[in-house]
Amino acid sequence: MRLRSLLFVPGDRPERFDKAAASGADALILDLEDAVAPSGKATARAAVAERLRDARGAAAVFVRVNPLDTALCDEDLAALAGSSPDGVVLPKAEGGASVRALAEQLATAGIDAPILPIATETPAAIFQIGSYAGCGVALAGLTWGAEDLPAAIGAATAREDDGRYTAPYELARSLTLFGAHAAGVAAIETVYPAFRDSDGLAAYAARAARDGFTGMMAIHPAQVATINAAFTPTAEQIAYARAVVAAFEAAPGAGALQLDGRMIDAPHLVQARRLLARA
Numbered sequence: 001m002r003l004r005s006l007l008f009v010p011g012d013r014p015e016r017f018d019k020a021a022a023s024g025a026d027a028l029i030l031d032l033e034d035a036v037a038p039s040g041k042a043t044a045r046a047a048v049a050e051r052l053r054d055a056r057g058a059a060a061v062f063v064r065v066n067p068l069d070t071a072l073c074d075e076d077l078a079a080l081a082g083s084s085p086d087g088v089v090l091p092k093a094e095g096g097a098s099v100r101a102l103a104e105q106l107a108t109a110g111i112d113a114p115i116l117p118i119a120t121e122t123p124a125a126i127f128q129i130g131s132y133a134g135c136g137v138a139l140a141g142l143t144w145g146a147e148d149l150p151a152a153i154g155a156a157t158a159r160e161d162d163g164r165y166t167a168p169y170e171l172a173r174s175l176t177l178f179g180a181h182a183a184g185v186a187a188i189e190t191v192y193p194a195f196r197d198s199d200g201l202a203a204y205a206a207r208a209a210r211d212g213f214t215g216m217m218a219i220h221p222a223q224v225a226t227i228n229a230a231f232t233p234t235a236e237q238i239a240y241a242r243a244v245v246a247a248f249e250a251a252p253g254a255g256a257l258q259l260d261g262r263m264i265d266a267p268h269l270v271q272a273r274r275l276l277a278r279a
Contacts, residue, residue, distance in 0.1 A: 001060055001086065002026050003141060003186050003215040004231035005224045008064075010035035011044030017051055020059075023221035024228060027060035032076050033067075033091050041072065045079035052083040060086035062116060062140070067092040068102055081109040087140040092148065093117030095128025096135030103137045114138040116188070119179060120172040121148035129179035141186030143217060144176035163200065177212055189213040195220035205230035214278065233279045241272035241279075 007025035009016050011032045020028050030051060036044045048063055063085045066072035088111070090102055099115045106113065119129050119142050126149075132142055146158040146169050158169040165173060173190075180187035189208035192201045201223055205216055209230045216227045233241075247257050248269050256265040 001140070003060075003188065005216060005218055005227040006062065006188065007059075007218045007221065007224060008035065008191070011048045011063075012036050012040035014047040014051065017047075020221055021057050023224040025059050025218065025221075025224045026215070026228075027062050027086065029062045029064050029089055029217070031064045032072075033064050041075070045076060049079050049083060052080065052085055056086075062087040062089050063113075064089035064091060068098055068105075073105075077105055077109040077111065080111055083111055085111070085113045087116050088113045089116045089118065091118050092121045092125070093119055094122060094125045095119075096131035096137070097128075099132070099135055099137045099139065114140040116140040116143060118143055118145050119176050120144040120146075122152055123149070126172060126175065129175045130182065132179055132185075133183040135183070139183060139185045141188045141215070142176055142180035142183060143188035143190060144172055145190050146172070163194075181212065186215055187213045189216040191217045191219050192223065193219065195223055198222075198226060201226050202230065231278075233275050237275060238279050241275045244268055244272035245276070 003026050005025045006027040006029050007020050007023060008029045008031050009020045011030045017028070017030070030048045032041065032044050032048060052061060052063075063076075063080065065076040065088060068090065088102070088106065090099065093099060099117055102115055106115075115137060116139065117132065119125055119132070129142075132139060146165060149169070149172060150156070150158045155168070158165055160166060177187050189205070192204045194200055205227050208216055213231075215231055218224055218227055243259060244264055247259050247264065248254065251257060256263055258264070
């Protein structure tokens with residue numbers, strides 16, 4: 001499953017589902033959590049369950065349920081019983097134990113789907129990010145968020161005046177990036193809230209791709225094309241990666257080679273193969 005862009009859609013706004021699906025997003029995240037007021041939860045569950053019974057189309061369909069230790073989550077799973085979303089997003093996840101607990105509840109409800117944990121929304125979660133590797137549960141990826149954590153610890157903000165993350169939240173971002181790769185799953189960058197700032201979004205998504213994230217969440221259909229472009233290898237990148245692979249195939253016993261006037265070795269070959277796999 002290719003996950004360059006994952007677009008949030010409020011579960012209680014079914015009139016937006018088709019527009020979101022036509023945005024070009026690789027996946028929709030039909031939200032039963034933060035985007036839905038308590039008074040709209042039942043309506044949202046019914047709309048999402050109906051959508052899961054429809055033909056999927058090109059975009060994968062994920063569902064974000066409410067936090068695991070709440071009655072709201074129990075009600076979400078009861079409403080979705082027997083369905084097969086392409087993934088279940090778990091907010092306020094706290095490591096391998098939490099995804100194992102959710103996996104048990106999904107099995108009980110007859111829901112067949114991998115889990116996408118949001119790995120940084122509580123203080124305790126930060127210390128469990130390494131536990132997703134080898135957790136024994138099918139994961140669709142690992143992502144993070146920069147809104148719930150500062151609220152949980154009483155911080156004024158997660159960002160500097162220029163929009164950059166402050167040091168604690170850069171740490172949370174980095175741990176998620178490495179935790180995802182340690183677990184061998186997609187590393188998904190968090191949202192860029194200023195959806196009208198196209199230049200800022202492009203820079204943010206490009207930084208994420210540069211740093212090793214493989215996709216990003218979106219909050220508005222207008223963000224999808226920019227995100228997809230950032231996480232799609234360019235023709236020049238593909239050509240260079242093919243040249244690296246070809247160079248090592250031509251000299252299978254070599255530890256290091258020259259290519260276009262630069263030295264390349266085993267890490268460059270790994271990078272090239274990863275890029276070609278994404279392409």
